[in-house]
Amino acid sequence: MTTSTPHIDPKGVDIAETILLPGDPLRARFIADTYLDDPTCFNEVRGMLGFTGTYHGRPVSVMGxxxxxxxxxxxxxELIHFFGVKNLIRVGSCGAMQPGVDLYDVILAQGASTDSNYLEQFGMPGTYAALSSFRLLEKAKCAADSRDQRVHVGNVLSSDIFYNADADALSTWATMGIxxxxxxxxxxxxxxAAAGVDALGIFTVSDNVLTDAHTTPEERQTAFTTMIEIALDLA
Incomplete structure (x- = not known):
């Protein structure tokens, strides 16, 4: 495998085949410090922290x-093509768009619709449906059920836009069951999918765009423990 890339420089530290991917590098540090045995930092390039350790004896990495x-x-x-990662599990917060989806509920993303043009590069002769790995999805659902965690499985929206000039955009997506x-x-x-490896998105609801209920930034960094434990079970 490649020893480094422009964005990841492990300096000889192994990156596990299973990796958790929070957006916030500080959340990556929190996960490593809280859940992994003997975590070692494998990346600091651009402040995007990555760590490898073990969870119940199994190698696991986590990176922002x-x-x-x-x-x-x-x-x-880069993780897939240069470092041999096989299972990539996005963990993070999301904004609920349906009634009955409450703060701290867990969402397992079966698929991801998008307003991005990222998928255009693959040259598909139609509209590609970006789906998660059913193998990981099934295991995650079982792990959530074993914890009696309230969980929803379905389609999420991966949006390029945080502050949207179109005030009705999210409600339009919501009518399609997002x-x-x-x-x-x-x-x-x-x-x-293009590389033939497995990926999944696991989210904790941090706010609800219908009711304007929300959690604090501190809670988003440290309080979403059930989501993290479900993801770690997939290792």
Whole structure:
């Protein structure tokens, strides 16, 4: 495998075949410090922290990806093609878009619709549906059920736009049954599918765009423990 890329320089530290991918590098540090045995930092380039350790004796890595499809797509491409990662699990927060989806509920992204043009590069003669790995999805659903965690499985929106000039955009997506909005999964799922590896998005609801309920930034960094434990079970 490649020893380094423009964005990842492990300096000889192994990167595990299973990796958790939060957007925030500080959340990556929190996951490593809280859940992994003997975590070692494998990346500090551009402040995008990555760590490898073990969880119940199994090698696991965790690394921040930044916000948005362009950022996660760079990191996931390099992790897959240059470092041999096989299971990429996005963990993060999302904004619920359906009634009955409450704060702290967990969403498993079966698919990811998008308003991005990232998928155009693959030259598909139609509209490509970016799906997660059913193998990982099934295991994650079983892990959530074993914890009696309230969970929703379905389609999310990976949007390029955080502050949208079109005030009705999200409600239009919601009419098609989109569970929640986030900013990365469609790019991750497409990169994984193109390379023949597995990817999944697991999200904790941090706010609800219908009710304006929301959590604090501190809670988003440290409180979403069930989501992280479900993801770690997939190792």
């Amino acid at each position: 990806t930044g916000m948005g499809i362009p950022s996660i797509s760079i990191y996931s491409y 569970l929640a909005v986030e900013m990365e999964s469609a790019g991750l799922f497409a990169n994984a």
